[in-house]
Amino acid sequence: MTETWRGIYPITSFVLEALGRKRDAGPAGPAGALTAREQVLLIAVEFWAAAAHGTLHKHLQPEPQTRLLEAQLAFGAIGAVRVVSLLRVAVEELDDRTSRQSVEAVINQLDERLARTDDNVDDLVARYVGATEESLVSAGAG
Numbered sequence: 001m002t003e004t005w006r007g008i009y010p011i012t013s014f015v016l017e018a019l020g021r022k023r024d025a026g027p028a029g030p031a032g033a034l035t036a037r038e039q040v041l042l043i044a045v046e047f048w049a050a051a052a053h054g055t056l057h058k059h060l061q062p063e064p065q066t067r068l069l070e071a072q073l074a075f076g077a078i079g080a081v082r083v084v085s086l087l088r089v090a091v092e093e094l095d096d097r098t099s100r101q102s103v104e105a106v107i108n109q110l111d112e113r114l115a116r117t118d119d120n121v122d123d124l125v126a127r128y129v130g131a132t133e134e135s136l137v138s139a140g141a142g
Helices: 011-025 038-054 064-078 080-097 104-116 122-142
Strands: none
Touching: 011 038, 011 122, 038 064, 038 104, 038 122, 064 080, 064 122, 080 122, 104 122
């Protein structure tokens, strides 16, 4: 049995902290408001951090399906296609009324699958941050 490293890379941690602070500052002006791209990124990094730290159950409450759908869109936006596929399967499993799986069992399976994904989410986060910065710079130059 192989040991799977659990955690997030510094770039993801930095983005999570920075966007969390900006969000928590509230709409007290332009510096406190998250852009649409930043909101997408925050959804992805919060989800990824929860998965990495073993708190996915708590993160998905109170509406796991809604949170999974939001995460699916966010991971799609950053290009994490394998994660999107895993999230889609989890949503389908939760929607399947004939399944005897509990919400907890579905989330446990998702957590295990995410730990083994081939998507390098941390690199995708870094690329998305870079693209976001470039679009902000070009928008400001216009």
